[in-house]
Amino acid sequence: MSSSDLDTLTRRLREFADARDWEQFHSPKNLTMALSVEVAEIVEHFQWLSEAQSNDLPEQTLDKVAAELADTLLYLVRLADKLDIDLLDAARRKIEINEQKYPVEKSRGNAKKYTDLE
Amino acid sequence: MSSSDLDTLTRRLREFADARDWEQFHSPKNLTMALSVEVAEIVEHFQWLSEAQSNDLPEQTLDKVAAELADTLLYLVRLADKLDIDLLDAARRKIEINEQKYPVEKSRGNAKKYTDLE
Amino acid sequence: MSSSDLDTLTRRLREFADARDWEQFHSPKNLTMALSVEVAEIVEHFQWLSEAQSNDLPEQTLDKVAAELADTLLYLVRLADKLDIDLLDAARRKIEINEQKYPVEKSRGNAKKYTDLE
Amino acid sequence: MSSSDLDTLTRRLREFADARDWEQFHSPKNLTMALSVEVAEIVEHFQWLSEAQSNDLPEQTLDKVAAELADTLLYLVRLADKLDIDLLDAARRKIEINEQKYPVEKSRGNAKKYTDLE
DSSP: OTTHHHHHHHHHHHHHHHHTTOGGGOOHHHHHHHHHHHHHHHHHHHTTSOHHHHTSOOHHHHHHHHHHHHHHHHHHHHHHHHTTOOHHHHHHHHHHHHHHHSOHHHHTTOHHHHHTOO | OTTHHHHHHHHHHHHHHHHTTOGGGOOHHHHHHHHHHHHHHHHHHHTTSOHHHHTSOOHHHHHHHHHHHHHHHHHHHHHHHHHTOOHHHHHHHHHHHHHHHSOHHHHTTOHHHHHTOO | OTTHHHHHHHHHHHHHHHHTTOGGGOOHHHHHHHHHHHHHHHHHHHTTSOHHHHTSOOHHHHHHHHHHHHHHHHHHHHHHHHHTOOHHHHHHHHHHHHHHHSOHHHHTTOHHHHHTOO | OTTHHHHHHHHHHHHHHHHTTOGGGOOHHHHHHHHHHHHHHHHHHHTTSOHHHHTSOOHHHHHHHHHHHHHHHHHHHHHHHHTTOOHHHHHHHHHHHHHHHSOHHHHTTOHHHHHTOO
């Protein structure tokens, strides 16, 4: 049974929206906006920190960041469900593509190569 | 064994970054930026579509969107790993919080209530 | 005297940051993050609205949106200043490029063409 | 004559959209999405750079970043026009609010205070 954890989340979110009659708001267009807003709430915690500070968050901040990561995952799972995309399968395929695109030999510690990753 | 699918992704991404000596670029600060860039690549596909059109993407567009959703999940999983956050556990707790915050009776089809969701 | 309005804003923001010793936080990297957070605060107001509703905001919402647009402009001006970019000049050049790229005849009401705008 | 530079941009963009019959795509909702996509294209240039590197971009990168800043300003001006918001006036009022909110004495070099800026 592949993607069982995300499948369970998917079902719970579907029931959640359904019970509240919120499906009407959950067009993929709207969900992409909600997703981008959640990610910005993560970014907000990091915007004035140095990279070193970002590796060493106070516990209270870390709890807030964890909640924002959770919100991001929830909207991502909801969006994938509305678009009928198998998120876990897409992620596995993407890793394989990246492994071909960035062979270890050529990519090692190479920031320039790395910059072209996207 | 909880969160096994995301655990497997987490390990593969860790090995991927490690083999290429890319850990040096993966500060949480940088990863939040990369995450926001990936989400914008999803948004880009939807910005000029109506909500109805967003529910009915051409297959070719859908494939591209699936790849962007995958990229978003990969950076989200990577970021959670660097921050030592259990993403699936955080998501489950967030659903429980939302279930308390938005009781079915009061929230039913209520756009105004909904708007306050975040 | 070109770009006088934005020049004035630029100077006021420079003095504002300088007086508070905040230049240390205003690396271009950090300012791009702050800019993206402000834009998400605009998006937040529109995420669950229909396009028609977005054209007809209640006055109170409109005031809040105006304040978020202002924040976005302020960070954009600050970022341009730190990078020594003449924002108004860059905008004028971009309009000319777009006028060449999207000739009126071929672009008229063409959503498909439009989708390729970016 | 207040806001003359932005007024001129506003008119040119209105004529540009009008001539191409693109007003139909320019709902405030859609324009906020386009704005967020443009900002992400700025972020993309900075995501893997250190703060020091972000202060010292190669000229070729700087030209690309200038074009993205321009796109961001153009969509921001267009959005303000569609919402009938005087962008420059809103920006001036916001600076005054910030001057009251962050008195020089208390804010000087204070990262903690700064973090609460938004």
